[in-house]
Amino acid sequence: MTLPAIAVRNLVKRYGDTAVLHGIDLDIPPGQVSCLIGPSGSGKSTLLRCMAFLEEATSGTITVDGEVLGFSEHSNGMRERIPATTNRAIRSKIGMVFQQFNLWPHMTALGNVSEALRTVHKMSRKDAEARAMEQLVKVGLEARAGHYPSQLSGGQQQRVAIARALALKPKIMLFDEPTSSLDPELTGEVLNVMRDLAAEGMTMVVVSHEIGFAATVGSRISFLDQGRLLFSGPPSEVFGKPRHPRLEQFLDTYLDRGASMLV
Amino acid sequence: MSFKLFELLLKASLYTIGISLVSILIGFAIAILLSGMLLSGRRALAVPARIFISFFRGVPLLVQLLLIYNLLPVIGLNVPSIVAAIIGLSLCTAAYQAENLRGGFASVPRGLIESAEMVGLTPSQAFRRIKVPIALRLTFPALVNEAILILKASSLVSVVGIVELTRMAQDLAGSTFLPLQLFACAGLIYLVINWVVARTGGLIERSLPGVPR
Numbered sequence: 001m002t003l004p005a006i007a008v009r010n011l012v013k014r015y016g017d018t019a020v021l022h023g024i025d026l027d028i029p030p031g032q033v034s035c036l037i038g039p040s041g042s043g044k045s046t047l048l049r050c051m052a053f054l055e056e057a058t059s060g061t062i063t064v065d066g067e068v069l070g071f072s073e074h075s076n077g078m079r080e081r082i083p084a085t086t087n088r089a090i091r092s093k094i095g096m097v098f099q100q101f102n103l104w105p106h107m108t109a110l111g112n113v114s115e116a117l118r119t120v121h122k123m124s125r126k127d128a129e130a131r132a133m134e135q136l137v138k139v140g141l142e143a144r145a146g147h148y149p150s151q152l153s154g155g156q157q158q159r160v161a162i163a164r165a166l167a168l169k170p171k172i173m174l175f176d177e178p179t180s181s182l183d184p185e186l187t188g189e190v191l192n193v194m195r196d197l198a199a200e201g202m203t204m205v206v207v208s209h210e211i212g213f214a215a216t217v218g219s220r221i222s223f224l225d226q227g228r229l230l231f232s233g234p235p236s237e238v239f240g241k242p243r244h245p246r247l248e249q250f251l252d253t254y255l256d257r258g259a260s261m262l263v
Numbered sequence: 264m265s266f267k268l269f270e271l272l273l274k275a276s277l278y279t280i281g282i283s284l285v286s287i288l289i290g291f292a293i294a295i296l297l298s299g300m301l302l303s304g305r306r307a308l309a310v311p312a313r314i315f316i317s318f319f320r321g322v323p324l325l326v327q328l329l330l331i332y333n334l335l336p337v338i339g340l341n342v343p344s345i346v347a348a349i350i351g352l353s354l355c356t357a358a359y360q361a362e363n364l365r366g367g368f369a370s371v372p373r374g375l376i377e378s379a380e381m382v383g384l385t386p387s388q389a390f391r392r393i394k395v396p397i398a399l400r401l402t403f404p405a406l407v408n409e410a411i412l413i414l415k416a417s418s419l420v421s422v423v424g425i426v427e428l429t430r431m432a433q434d435l436a437g438s439t440f441l442p443l444q445l446f447a448c449a450g451l452i453y454l455v456i457n458w459v460v461a462r463t464g465g466l467i468e469r470s471l472p473g474v475p476r
Contacts, residue, residue: 054377084385092383102378106396106472116382119392148472161378168382 005030005203011060035214038224095165099177101157103149110145135163155186175206275431286352294360319358332423348420367402407464
């Protein structure tokens, strides 16, 4: 068996008394597109954010490419925080794309993509911008390199955000509802970039309401409901009939949102 | 009203401009320190900053100026009254500017720091490269506003014996019996100075790219 790109073990996340994740076990296979779907509040975004250690899990472990991220857990249940520099090194294997794009408003598209190459990797301005430009070409935005985020459409901003993550050559890309704040018209251009990325064999974890994308591009679909992973499997199995009743119910809400082809 | 009188008013307004400008800059430096203390998350730092801000926002500037002017000699600092005036104005504007800065830092969206973390910036790099520039841009309009307030409030430093624009107009009004003309002129000069400040601020603000508004 190949080493999973990310292994989630018995992950629990609580906010005060409210448990958001009830002991999730999930392997993200390398070179494939894993989709996390489920109703709002099912914990899928929280799970993804825990994988990136943007959120600290209450218990359980996240292993990225064989290395434990965030907290290690001893057999006696003691948790130990992993040093920040180690976490940063492990996290450098992960690229993240956010629902709100989170581009830095005071930098151009090129500035956003080249920033980490310069500050973190100490590349010269010239080299960093050359590499950033390659990434912008890849997402089809070389003509917008000098534009500020406020001068770009939502879809363009998200593509810049993808380029920013890719510029650091991550092994794994996490997408947290990448199209949820976009007009339906702009969703397509972002999904196309993601499709290209999937075709290149990038390991991807996608939290999305785009059931069509999950069904056509996803290699594994995981369905979360109320903080529990109900089931995981290839799309043909998950979306093929007979379906889990909870999934059936969930899909009903998507019938008029482009998922009718599945029914 | 003769040109000579107008010239005297203009000369006095240089005091107004000079004292205000220096005070705003010193106040800004102190405000950075204060907002840092407020945001440090340490009580030992935040509480003194809170007390400082409460005092300088809560006591009238006129009283502050008189207090400082009379306090300095008591603690053995015999400084010219212009220095006392600048200290008073600086401390007062620092309190207001610190609140502006704190607000600016607090309104930098968390997601922008998360995205910085995800591309490998250390917390201090994210602070310098992302948080500070955005917070300063968010704070800039309030800074221009504060500059205008201080320019007007600087008329109060006449109580410690500085002959700035307002005081000059008063003195001349007393000796020439032309109060209406002189105060109208003084008002006009304030208006022009503040118009220039507001206009320059607006231009700078527009040249700062992509501030979330």
